[in-house]
Amino acid sequence: MSKVNKRPQTTVTALDAITADLVAVLVAVTDGDPRIMTIEHEAALPSGPFQFGHRSLQMGLRAWVEAQTGHPLGYVEQLYTFADRGRSGGPDAPHRISISYLGLTREEEGREGADAQWSSWYDYFPWEDHRDGPPAILAKIIAPKLKAWARAADEPALQKTRWRRAAITFGLDGREWNEELALQRYELLYEAALIPESVRDTGGSEAIVPGRAMTSDHRRILATGIARLRAKIKYRPVVFELMPDEFTLLQLQRSVEALAGRLVHKQNFRRLIEQQELVEETGAMAPDTIGRPAKLFRFRQGVLAERAVVGTKLPLSRS
Amino acid sequence: MSKVNKRPQTTVTALDAITADLVAVLVAVTDGDPRIMTIEHEAALPSGPFQFGHRSLQMGLRAWVEAQTGHPLGYVEQLYTFADRGRSGGPDAPHRISISYLGLTREEEGREGADAQWSSWYDYFPWEDHRDGPPAILAKIIAPKLKAWARAADEPALQKTRWRRAAITFGLDGREWNEELALQRYELLYEAALIPESVRDTGGSEAIVPGRAMTSDHRRILATGIARLRAKIKYRPVVFELMPDEFTLLQLQRSVEALAGRLVHKQNFRRLIEQQELVEETGAMAPDTIGRPAKLFRFRQGVLAERAVVGTKLPLSRS
DNA sequence: CCATCTTATGCTCATGGAGAGTATAAATGG
DNA sequence: CCATTTATACTCTCCATGAGCATAAGATGG
Structure with a gap:
């Protein structure tokens, strides 16, 4: 590893070959309800592997979404790319990366595929809807549990840091709610092991905060999409x-x-x-x-x- | 392709295997000059394939940058992921995607690798430096050439659209200069076939606008990094x-x-x-x-x- | 017909931040 | 002492923004 100064040329070693998944956060708003397209009984986002036949990443994504949901994809923008290892498959599993996109459309009648369905995104993030004031779960469940999580830290400094982070992201302690921090909030709940995904990935106590979970990292991707859209509008x-x-x-x-x-x-x-x-x-x-x-x-x-x-x-x- | 409603499970077909390159836009500012780390005689950004041994995308990136440049990577954030086909390799070449990152550091003495070097980013984008007023090449070369490009369109509507786009991105016709549009400007020059990359990729007349070119898409990635950083500060x-x-x-x-x-x-x-x-x-x-x-x-x-x-x-x- | 409800639309006002300019202070070198 | 360079303190205007008041235009029920 020490004297590699030359950039390696195109040699596709079998070992370094990977697979790329394309994942879509497809959004529509109907009757004042923000919806996302889901498959697999509302537990997954439309997605599929980037294949040899696809001319580009976006074309691949469009192909998958249309095949799975029957819904054409309009406006599209890239969200984030991340590698998944340890979570899916063992340590020897080959690399698998996910390239996620945000898509915007209008909901159209009777175009869904068999297993495709529109669902309110607040089903997955009930704490994110502040249109009728701060939701009850915030004060009743999330705040106390996050406080407990902060207290559970070994060192006082860490306790303080944890609580401050919680207060900032969730607008506690009299701070303002910032709707753009949807991803940070999800990640915090994940770290604090308060949602099913943490339990599933790391094993731990039971999840506590309400909100529907999803396959693999899909709810995280959804949070990314929400945050991006909220910032962008x-x-x-x-x-x-x-x-x-x-x-x-x-x-x-x-x-x-x-x-x-x-x-x-x-x-x-x-x-x-x-x-x-x-x-x-x-x-x-x-x-x-x-x-x-x-x-x-x-x-x-x-x-x-x-x-x-x-x-x-x-x-x-x-x- | 018609009845695929189920999301395919983890099957790594040989055909769908791809390679992912990690590319870094590593920035430092020294003496009021924004510099980027380059390799291959200033013609490429530090980069290398995502390999089996890498624990995460960022870890892979860090490994490559340190190996190639001897410089440790500090603050890092992801930029963009894109697939390259047609440009590199023939139409039957396997997919190759690039995942790019923006890194921020301080330039340190004598840490460069053999072929690694700091270069001013304005060497690659001379039209982007407006600290002493709009650079001369803008009025002398870029504006007239873009005007010619607009006029070269077949339809009058397209002519108008082209020129408006040029005027907006480059601040012509009395419009304001917007420094965040660095990427759009690069892409416009590429489309208008005014830079070496266009000539190289699509074959065409000689490139006209000054500014150093780079390997494959690297100058485009650099433009993405500049735009992102300018927005973020x-x-x-x-x-x-x-x-x-x-x-x-x-x-x-x-x-x-x-x-x-x-x-x-x-x-x-x-x-x-x-x-x-x-x-x-x-x-x-x-x-x-x-x-x-x-x-x-x-x-x-x-x-x-x-x-x-x-x-x-x-x-x-x-x- | 009137009271009331609901939504649409017009207008005003106070506040604060941002852009831009003026003035003064503190050092250096001739 | 003066010119030059940088640091630092104020001031002033303009405008975007948040917030509230008032009125218009329709429907509905008594």
Whole structure:
């Protein structure tokens, strides 16, 4: 290992050959509910190996998702790549890496495959939905269990560090809730052995925090996707990938709130949307409304050309 | 392909086996110059295949970088994963993917390997340095050539789209320069066949825009790293990974400017740094100064614990 | 027809952060 | 003493943002 200064050329040793899985976090928002496409009785994300026939990673992903769910893939962006060893297979198992993607679509009727299904992402992360205020499990279950986990550390310094980390990520001790920390929260719960995945991977006591688990690392990947999407809607016009062609401003707002898991100030929301000229009126009004009828809008495709690169803002108020 | 509803289990077909390369964009800032570690006579980034013996992707990367450059890897974060086919090897060549990382360190004396060397990243992207105003090549070479490329499109609509894209990414036609678009700029130049890589990959006329090329996709990966770092310094305290233990505020500012490729307002910079309590005084003064002596500061390690997750701000003024 | 409910929409106001400029202090070298 | 260089302290304006008030426009029930 000491004198390797030359970059090795293309020699595919059998030993160094690996397999790559493509995994999709496919999101849609329906009736103010953020949904993700699942297979295997809601326990796994659409996925499959990157194969010889695939022309590119994205093409491979599209092939798998369409085969498994019957749903075409629209907007796609890469999330993260990680290697899985020790968790799946023994120490001698060959390397297996997962390349994960975030996809955005609209839910369409009767297009699911046999085992494919849309599920609310809050079924997997019940602590992430703060639209009606902080969920009860936070104060009742998560906070005390994390406190216990912090106390269980050997050294006082570590105890303090642990608790501070918990307080920051979950907005405890009077701190603000930050919806973008979805991944950090999941990882913390995993470390603290409070969810089924920790028990399964490391063996340990029983899991305690509610929320549906998934196959292998899929819930972790889902958390990554949620965090990414929550961050991205604030500065890029990606919400529109999830909207129907025509919508009211309230519907748009509800979608944003569904993703962010928190409410926004209605008037300020509209102000921001309008002053950025993200949408234009269709001229028609929304049918079947309850109160005062609302104008219908459509996304101004122009902004993709004008600003795809640059940025957009959404108000996701703090405090 | 039609009725595959079940996710395939772990079967490593020989055909679907692939190779994964680990590639590092290792950055340091020395004397106000942003440098990257290179090998092969400055034509490649440190890299090597992910091997059976590697415990994780990051461990594999660290092993390769240390073997090739003698430099230990500090802060590391993943950049992007992509598959390379058609470019390297024929259409029947097995899949080969690259997993790229961004690493931040301090340049240390005499630690380079035989073929390893630090190079200024502006050698590869001369159009990215706007510290002394927009570089001459922009107006003299890039803008006219991009205009010609836009005009060369068949349809008027495409001509317009092309030129708008060029204007947005390069800040032409009176638009603002956005330093975060480094990757988009590189990709545009590639598409417009103005750089050696395009000529090499697709065959075409001679390359025109100055700037050193690299092996395979390495310059593209470098652009990805630059863009990521430029975006990240604005909201995370990553600059400190690149600073010595003690530094003056001006040195800190110069480092930020080196990375961003643009100048910042001195007073505002200090105001922001101080009000966020990112640094603390060491008590000592900087030696060998020219004008009025400056206080030495050190990074407050505390903020990593307090705010690692949350965020920091740097002033990178627009206009 | 009126009261009430629901949603849409317009407007105002206070606060704070960011960009930019002015002024002064502390050192060095002639 | 003066020019030069860097450090440091203030100030001022503009605008984005969070938040609240008020009104409009429809439906529904008595």
